[in-house]
Amino acid sequence: MNRREFLTVLAAANAAGLLLPGAGLARAEAAAEAVYDAPAFGNVSLLHITDCHAQLKPIHFREPSVNLGIGGMAGRVPHLVGSRLLEHFNLKAGSREAYAYSCLDFENLAGLYGKVGGFAHLATLVKRVRANRPGALLLDGGDTWQGSGTALWTQGQDMVEAAKLLGVDIMTLHWECTYGQDRVKEIAEKDFAGKIEIVAQNIKTADFGDDVFKPYTLRDVNGVKVAVIGQAFPYTPIANPRYMVADWTFGIREEEMQATVDAARAAGAAVVVVLSHNGMDVDLKMASRVRGIDAILGGHTHDGMPAPSIVANPGGKTLVTNAGSNGKFLGVLDLQVTGGRVADFRYRLMPVFATLLPADPEMDALITRVRAPYEARLGETLAVTEGTLYRRGNFNGSFDQLILDALMAEKDAEIAFSPGFRWGTTLLPGQPITMENLLDQTAITYPYVTLNRMTGEQIKTVLEDVCDNLFNPDPYYQQGGDMVRVGGLSYACDPAAPAGRRIQDMTLNGQPLEASKSYKVAGWAPVAEEAKAAGGEPVWDLVARHLRARKTVAPPQLNLPTLKGVDGNPGLAA
Template sequence: MNLSRREFLQALTITLLSSNCSTQRRFGDFDIEGLYSAQSFGNVRLLHFTDCHAQLLPVYYREPSNILTAGERHGHAVPLSGQALVDYYRIKSGSPEAYAFTHLHFIELAEIYGKMGGFAHLATLIELLRGESGPGNTLLLDGGDSWQGSATALWTQGRDMVAACNLLGVDVMTGHWEFTYGSKRVLENLKQFNGEFAAQNIALTDAARFDSDDDNPAVFKPYVIKTLQHARVAVIGQAFPYTPIANPKRFVPDWQFGIQEHNLQAVIDQIKTDKAADVIVLLSHNGLDVDLKLASRVSRLDIILGGHTHDALPKPILIDNSGGKTWVSNAGSHGKFLAVLDLDVGKGRLKGLNYRLLPIFSNLLPPDPKMQKLIETVRNPYIDQLAYPLATADRLLYRRDRFHGTFDQLILDALLEVSGAEIAMSPGFRWGNTLLPGQTITLEDVMNHTAITYPETYMRSLLGREIKAILEDIADNLFNKDPYYRQGGDMVRVGGFRFNCDPNAEVGRRISGLRMPDGKTLDADKTYKVAGWAGVGEPSSGKTVWEVVVEYLGKSGER
């Protein structure tokens, strides 16, 4: 049964009254009912979340303080961060929205507004929004990176998240980190998934197709047509196009990926020719930069619901193309937000759109009992391991920023000390919860930053010039002037030396000023011992990175 607005407001009031005085006082000046209120617009509702990274519980997650980029932006200064975002969208400083969308005064505001997200709280809001739009008028879309990012997801090979998404009622999803469980596990998990998986840009390799009895090279459905009460909606899937490059290819040896722009246009044209849908939506895991370029080059696509780069856009971006205009949005990450798109559909086309990106304040939204029970059932077998205390955070420990993260620094310090290396490198992953000063660092927190299927550490001997070449290559993946050559993620984290990076410099000239802690320049002809983890080549034989971090914290005490 769908939650009525009256029941929702009653539950909201009870939740607020049961919270502490500081929270009541600060939220008391905020239009809470207005935040989650119904907008009388249109006849179709799309709900979109992405990049939750298997965070079933509410988390602290600090948004980046800088988002540097390079190249064509199609006339839009997006995404924004920090004070620039607050000013552009006219968000009140110190407000719940400022806390949700920026890093500003994060520690102080986190202590007032609390954790965000959590599937039990997300489920409550989804139930309300479905009820508002009426039966048969809502689709729930998952942009991927849902099965990876936590200990329980890794230990159950994503099955915990399949169960949670089933209970949430996901209609269609696409993927990225899901593929790192391997093609066999992906297909097995999808047999248990109640929704549908779509990806127009994944096909069998030529070798796999030669060995197959099926002439169809597509691995998954390219799109799904959903018939609602007032419209037919086509949802085209766009999985992460660089999966075999950014992650080990051995997990999906028979599948090939790519942006597949021409194929996408052909799919759109087919849907239009057949008059199969009134609205065409691309459920994308490209990343925002790629989606913006794609929207300018592909015609007759109404909406792109994006993911991968974890950008939380308070408003969508309207892009011109040869066939009209396309709306582009991105719904943040870690379960912090739910995008609500109310569509006015009539005479076979999208006539109008109203968009809201709703923050999920777990101190406000009461947990859904059924989802809460499922989460407890999933976690109970592992609860002692998850809660095992390792140390106390003596600073804000976060991951997300373009070049630096304090939790990444902890990982680097661990790699250096435990391995005895001169230099350490850690991937610029964007997933992982934030810890406030004074919080206990548990094994679960470490796993939230390291839970992957290729966690082994390695030691390599590299010349100084080879280290610089690696940094140049990664910088080009991030800052290439053509968005189609950007793979997302943040800059690799380094320990044991420093460097400068100019995103707008030419290829091969972005990295400079490589210096060791004693101030000496990194010697191009000298060999250095370099430790790292998450290599995308052949499997390494070293300890898992979480074993290294646990050992380091055990020796080092407070961090």
């Protein structure tokens, strides 16, 4: 799709009333040109999406107001939020770009600039960018098949079909594995055969340590050999149920990564790129230690970074990028390769504004078809929200709080835990909460609600363990999620304190939590196989029942910890 074709489609979309109300064709054209004018550069182009979490339709998505960097990570990307992020990347407050990248003035800007993402709109952008970039590869960083009701009910098949139509060339894995290793292999060997290649240098068989997938693939792009190495999420069997990938092992495998880079270079690769689901802090550390990587196109931590970080290492320099989440961005890395090496680059992270990008007709038809059997169930209105409901943030979000409140009310529990997942869409004040919106927050293959007696000591151990996953000073020991959300219990958190001493001042109803006393704790998403055997109500049924009874949801009062030692941290919005 060249520029003329793009503007023709834009005009048709405007005539059909599909663009921003009141914008007018001329303004829509000007805005689209300003955002999506990306002249080709060099002789190798790589397009990058990641962490789409099965969002086929346009959505709202609020970026975090809390993304703390601790120790050596304080004050550096990706741990910048709000005005500090805008200042660092020279973005104007109130602009379309500020809306895409930050949480500031979110409700007002959402009304002004509209929804983001949607695979039909993303498809239009991919075609536009590819039109003047012959041979450009489209890379998918994983977390694509999970995150919606339709993905759950079709075992990811809706997203498999969408990815093929979008033109994805290569991908790696994380949440895909929660459909089970057999389902992943079935898709790789049947649906993707000859179309999309799954690469992962760090997934091995548990018995003999053989590669489950190819560690890398070598592609010819305009006469240049390009190696794409896969790095699946290293902690999949810990963050998610081990029994789902019982025959596979994961891990960071830094030494194997170096060996894979060396092998790709020996095979003639002039460009070596890692398609990573490590999380950005892990990618930054890996880039500083592994030689010979030209770029790491990263995911997992959902950080939308407008510009790459350039990391020095013993072999030279490596670009590290992260392309956000929920289909909200398309990364475009253009490389000039001369004399068998990368001589120069250009990078753009393009927000996918549904009001500026008309829907691609073929993708739109596919989305309509795969959703059709489920529209009635998805469209059920459960309640209406009076405040913004969102998830993203280190410690809590208003949709998380809604889930916690429902767990405590429905299970008559004193305390509730909800996982610190980073996926989940956003609702604006006055919008209905539909079953689809609820599934956007909860659609997983192990959704069981639990109710247990836990001692104060056990509760502290859980909180300390998750907190260490988030704030360990060594990125290789971080798992990339946010802090477990906590209902009922109040506590303080010192992220920079040593392990085991970050959680302090725990109280329940104003009284100190007693180490030896047991408390009634509700939760969901257990990773133990025993919990699967025990069964349990899917969390979406419990929350849906709670919402139907309430009909209207007031802005939830967030249960946030008292933070210590973080004054002035640029990962905390003022």
